[in-house]
Amino acid sequence: MSKSIITIGRQFGSGGHEIAEKLASKLDVPFYDKELLKRAAKESGLCEEIFENFDEKPSSSFLYSLVMDPYSFGYPGNGYEMPLNHKVFLAAFDTIKKIAEEGPSVIVGRCADYALQDFDNVISIFIKAPIDDRIKRISDKYELTELKAKDMIYKKDKQRAGYYNYYSTKKWADIKSYDLIIDSKVLGIDGTVDLLADYVKRVDEAD
Numbered sequence: 001m002s003k004s005i006i007t008i009g010r011q012f013g014s015g016g017h018e019i020a021e022k023l024a025s026k027l028d029v030p031f032y033d034k035e036l037l038k039r040a041a042k043e044s045g046l047c048e049e050i051f052e053n054f055d056e057k058p059s060s061s062f063l064y065s066l067v068m069d070p071y072s073f074g075y076p077g078n079g080y081e082m083p084l085n086h087k088v089f090l091a092a093f094d095t096i097k098k099i100a101e102e103g104p105s106v107i108v109g110r111c112a113d114y115a116l117q118d119f120d121n122v123i124s125i126f127i128k129a130p131i132d133d134r135i136k137r138i139s140d141k142y143e144l145t146e147l148k149a150k151d152m153i154y155k156k157d158k159q160r161a162g163y164y165n166y167y168s169t170k171k172w173a174d175i176k177s178y179d180l181i182i183d184s185k186v187l188g189i190d191g192t193v194d195l196l197a198d199y200v201k202r203v204d205e206a207d
Contacts, residue, residue: 012156013134016127024106044091058162114168
């Protein structure tokens with residue numbers, strides 16, 4: 001079992017989720033992606049649907065937040081309450097820290113590298129891939145035309161970048177924000193998993 005907590009950021013369509021899940025299995029550590037949202041919802045008392053709606057998005061629409069949480073905009077209530085999207089982020093932030101305190105794991109997205117910046121045993125990784133490869137992957141997975149797949153990719157990447165840049169002090173996909181950035185096309189999914197597992201092993205041994 002690895003001694004490290006691995007955080008994985010990813011471009012949409014790069015295979016980042018699959019790589020992260022397989023890496024967790026290979027390292028024999030827990031894997032958190034959507035599972036993190038379920039746990040954050042349960043521990044915070046907020047509805048799981050709310051987490052899904054705000055997941056890796058920088059901010060909400062005024063109308064949606066007003067419907068879901070009118071008190072956050074200064075309507076009847078005792079004092080100021082922060083906007084719902086901030087509550088969701090902080091709940092996820094706290095859950096990520098609790099997960100890290102429990103031991104090694106692989107955590108996908110949601111500014112996990114930023115949330116755990118004070119932990120010594122964190123390896124932050126970013127998975128990318130050429131746009132043509134991502135279009136093919138998304139087109140095949142969701143049975144979309146290449147044009148619609150491309151639109152979905154740009155929208156998802158924009159949301160993820162906005163979320164990361166909004167809530168952290170770093171920049172999404174910037175080389176300075178991660179310990180390692182890897183192109184999943186070079187070695188493929190399984191080859192990338194093997195490379196990352198070896199990298200983590202070497203980091204563990206160096207410590």
